[in-house]
Structure formats: structure tokens, C-alpha cells
Amino acid sequence: MADPTFLFTTCQITAERALKAETARLWPDLRLAFSRPGFVTWKLPTRHGLSDDFHPHLVFARSHGFSLGKVTGETDAARVEAARQLVGAINFDELHVVIRGETPSEQVPSAVAVLGEALGWQPLALREAAVAARVTRPKTSAARSPLVLDCILVEPCLWWLGFHRVTEIATSWPGGWHLAPLPEHAVSRAYLKMDEALAWSQIPVAPGEQVAEIGCSPGGASQALLDRGLIVLGIDPAQVDQRVIAHPHFTHLRKRGHEVRRREFRKTRWLTADMNVAPQYTLDTVEAIVSHPEVNVRGMLLTLKLLEWSLAGQIPACLERIRSWGYADVQARQLSHNRQEICVAARLHATARPDG
Ligand SMILES: C[S@@+](CC[C@H](N)C(=O)[O-])C[C@H]1O[C@@H](n2cnc3c(N)ncnc32)[C@H](O)[C@@H]1O
Known part of the structure; x- marks a missing residue:
């Protein structure tokens, strides 16, 4: 050729x-x-x-x-x-x-x-x-x-x-395109966004591990995590759908991310954030949690909202900032289920990922 x-x-x-x-x-x-x-x-x-x-x-x-x-x-x-x-x-x-x-x-x-x-x-x-x-x-x-x-x-x-x-x-x-259909029980399309983020990043979440989701309302992404057998700590001042609240592995903390006491995250292995705020605000909230000595978060999936397209120019600096917290493997992608936003996947250790 x-x-x-x-x-x-x-x-x-x-x-x-x-x-x-x-x-x-x-x-x-x-x-x-x-x-x-x-x-x-x-x-x-x-x-x-x-x-x-x-x-x-x-x-x-x-x-x-x-x-x-x-x-x-x-x-x-x-x-x-x-x-x-x-x-x-x-x-x-x-x-x-x-x-x-x-x-x-x-x-x-x-x-x-x-x-x-x-x-x-x-x-x-x-x-x-x-x-x-x-x-x-x-x-x-x-x-x-x-x-x-x-x-x-x-x-x-x-x-x-x-x-x-x-x-x-x-x-x-x-x-x-991540072409999975929206399950009938999903309370929001954010279910597919989380499903795609997990599939793309290959973050190795396992049943029984705790994940904290900051910005969880109404609860679609939490459902995608619950469907994988995770224990979800959902943080959001807004209401969460009753079907999600009723799940035995879901706990709602009706607060803003920065209002949650750090020791609430002691059992948290994975962290996800999807707040409708500027990227710097999301990173400030997440940094305050993961840099606390009692917290041991192995990996994260963060949605960074590009409230204006000019914020795209700040992405390299955002990824550098996340690396500076000790996350060796940091990747970003505009997922097919992202709107004007991107997904960042971060892990403490770089590991080989299987091919598609
Ligand atoms: C795009 S929605 C999240 C969708 C959700 N992940 C789902 O699966 O349905 C953004 C959410 O961020 C929440 N939010 C905004 N600022 C927040 C903060 N400081 N702490 C926690 N949640 C926040 C809003 O209340 C809103 O529910």
C-alpha cells in the first residue's frame, strides 16, 4: 500500500x-x-x-x-x-x-x-x-x-x-461511538455517559468497592455504577430519583462536595465528579478530597464542563494539575455521550489496557 x-x-x-x-x-x-x-x-x-x-x-x-x-x-x-x-x-x-x-x-x-x-x-x-x-x-x-x-x-x-x-x-x-442502548430503568442519560467512561478508561472497578459521585442528581451515572455492583456514595445538594435512593447500595449526602467531611471518604476507592461548574471549581473540590492523608482514591473519572469553548485551551494545564496529585496515568477524551464537556480518567498507577 x-x-x-x-x-x-x-x-x-x-x-x-x-x-x-x-x-x-x-x-x-x-x-x-x-x-x-x-x-x-x-x-x-x-x-x-x-x-x-x-x-x-x-x-x-x-x-x-x-x-x-x-x-x-x-x-x-x-x-x-x-x-x-x-x-x-x-x-x-x-x-x-x-x-x-x-x-x-x-x-x-x-x-x-x-x-x-x-x-x-x-x-x-x-x-x-x-x-x-x-x-x-x-x-x-x-x-x-x-x-x-x-x-x-x-x-x-x-x-x-x-x-x-x-x-x-x-x-x-x-x-x-459507544453504541450501548439506554436501559429502561435508567433515570437519566448520564447512565450512558458513565457506562462509556468506564468502558473507554478500563478503570478496574470491582463489585463491593466504594465509589463517591460528586454531582450525582438525578442519578443515572450512579445507577451505572450500582449495576456493576459498586457501593455508591452520591453527593449532591439536589434531589436524587427515588428509584436510586431505594437501592440498598446507595447513600445520598445532600451536600455540596466541599461540605462533606473528609473522613466520609475513608472507604472510597474511586471518585467520579459531574458538576455543572467550571473545571477549576471541579478540580479544587476533588483536590481537597484526594490530597487528604486519610483518603486513598485509586482512580477517578471527572467530567470537566467547557462552559465556554475557550476553556478547551486550559485542558493541558488541568491534566498536569491532576498528575501533580500523584496520578501517573491521566487521559482525556470527549466521549460520544459528552456534551460541551470532556471526560478525564486518572489512575495512581499506569497499567496496560487490553485492546478492543
Ligand atoms: C450534570 S448534573 C449531574 C448528572 C448526574 N451525574 C446523573 O447521573 O444524573 C450536575 C449536578 O451537579 C450538581 N452540583 C453542582 N455543584 C455541586 C457541588 N458543589 N457539589 C455537588 N454537586 C454539585 C448539581 O446539583 C447537578 O445535580
Whole structure:
């Protein structure tokens, strides 16, 4: 395969500016190329020598890959042929199709059918409208990290093909979307945000351990933790849903984070925070807890709200601040269930994470 000349990234619609600023800071050799809301491409320098498992580690890039080219045909037959030309002899293990944007679309299953034919993986028939779909090659043996054919549906008649190798769990999610359905008993969509944060970070929470959640009302994220068998100390001055309060492993402290006495956290192993306040306020509250000598928090999942997009520029300093508390492994990502906010995962010790 010839050296690819473009890199593509997808992001939350409205996060493009933050993504561009972050890329300019971390990868100054990349030149901004074609861009649409939620989809940004970059010209790579010549002789870049990057391999297919390259990962740019950008907070605002939900997914990334090298570009193969565009599919612009008007009919399915023309698209199959165009895709076939771009795929050539590359042996893919998976197909990820994603719509540019946030609304489920009928185009996703139709593109899966077209690309299935181009790959010779027929019949592939997904019926439901979706934001993204993941298909594995029939009769595949997962002996190596999968090589993924990416298709981003930029416009109805403009599909972008690319590829990446699965290197960590979020690269196995099509378009970086965590596609779990909202359970019927969930009291808020924050259930999915916590579910995704746990899946992405691989923070090794275990049943019976105590987690404190600062900013827990109405209680969706607490439910995701309770469903994993954790004991939850929920802290919030606002009301928590009765269904969560009734759970035998849930305790509500109806206070603000800074009002809780430090010794209440003596049994706390994990800490999560999701307060609708500025990042510095969240970090002040968390620092006062985790730096107390009687408290031993092994890991954290913190939502940092970007009340204004300009706060994105403060993210590197926020992560440094968290490291200064003794957390060796600190990562950040704008999750697919994050709104104008990011998720930070911090652990005391860096540990190897399994691939997706
Ligand atoms: C986005 S909501 C949290 C959603 C919640 N995690 C869930 O799963 O449903 C933000 C919450 O932060 C709470 N909050 C704001 N400041 C706080 C503070 N200083 N201490 C504790 N909670 C706070 C608010 O009362 C509000 O309920």
C-alpha cells in the first residue's frame, strides 16, 4: 500500500475549533485540509513513516484514520465500483460506517450494504437507521489487531473512505461511538455517559468497592455504577430519583462536595465528579478530597464542563494539575455521550489496557 497522504478525524459537531487548536499544538506538521462540521482532514508531511496503528491521542478526535479517497457515485452500483477501486487488495478485518453528525440515518445501513458488496462480504444487511455501524469480516479469526475500513458519510453523495488499526478500545467503536442502548430503568442519560467512561478508561472497578459521585442528581451515572455492583456514595445538594435512593447500595449526602467531611471518604476507592461548574471549581473540590492523608482514591473519572469553548485551551494545564496529585496515568477524551464537556480518567498507577 502506498504511503497515505491524508489523515481524517471525526469529532462532535461544534468541537472542530478545539480539535484544530489541539492538533496544531500536538502535531504541528499536519496541515488542515478538507473540513466539514464533525469531520476534519489533514495533509500529512511527505515521508511521514507513520504505520497503520498510528494514534494521534487527541481529546476532541472521536475517531481517526488514514484517508483512502472519496466515493461520489450517484447510484449504488457506481459506489460499489468506486469503493472497490479504493480498497484494492487490502485485506480488511472490519468495516466501520459512520454518519457525519449526531442523528441516526437510513444512509448508514445502505452504505454498509454497498461496502459489503465492494469488500465481497455479501450479504450484509443492517436494517435500522443508526449513527454508526460496525461489521466484522465473515469467518474472520481475530489473530491480530483488526485492520478497519472506515467510511464517513460526509454528504449523501460524498463518502470518505479510510482505514485504521484497532489499538485501544475506543478505536474498535465505529466513529468512536459507544453504541450501548439506554436501559429502561435508567433515570437519566448520564447512565450512558458513565457506562462509556468506564468502558473507554478500563478503570478496574470491582463489585463491593466504594465509589463517591460528586454531582450525582438525578442519578443515572450512579445507577451505572450500582449495576456493576459498586457501593455508591452520591453527593449532591439536589434531589436524587427515588428509584436510586431505594437501592440498598446507595447513600445520598445532600451536600455540596466541599461540605462533606473528609473522613466520609475513608472507604472510597474511586471518585467520579459531574458538576455543572467550571473545571477549576471541579478540580479544587476533588483536590481537597484526594490530597487528604486519610483518603486513598485509586482512580477517578471527572467530567470537566467547557462552559465556554475557550476553556478547551486550559485542558493541558488541568491534566498536569491532576498528575501533580500523584496520578501517573491521566487521559482525556470527549466521549460520544459528552456534551460541551470532556471526560478525564486518572489512575495512581499506569497499567496496560487490553485492546478492543
Ligand atoms: C450534570 S448534573 C449531574 C448528572 C448526574 N451525574 C446523573 O447521573 O444524573 C450536575 C449536578 O451537579 C450538581 N452540583 C453542582 N455543584 C455541586 C457541588 N458543589 N457539589 C455537588 N454537586 C454539585 C448539581 O446539583 C447537578 O445535580
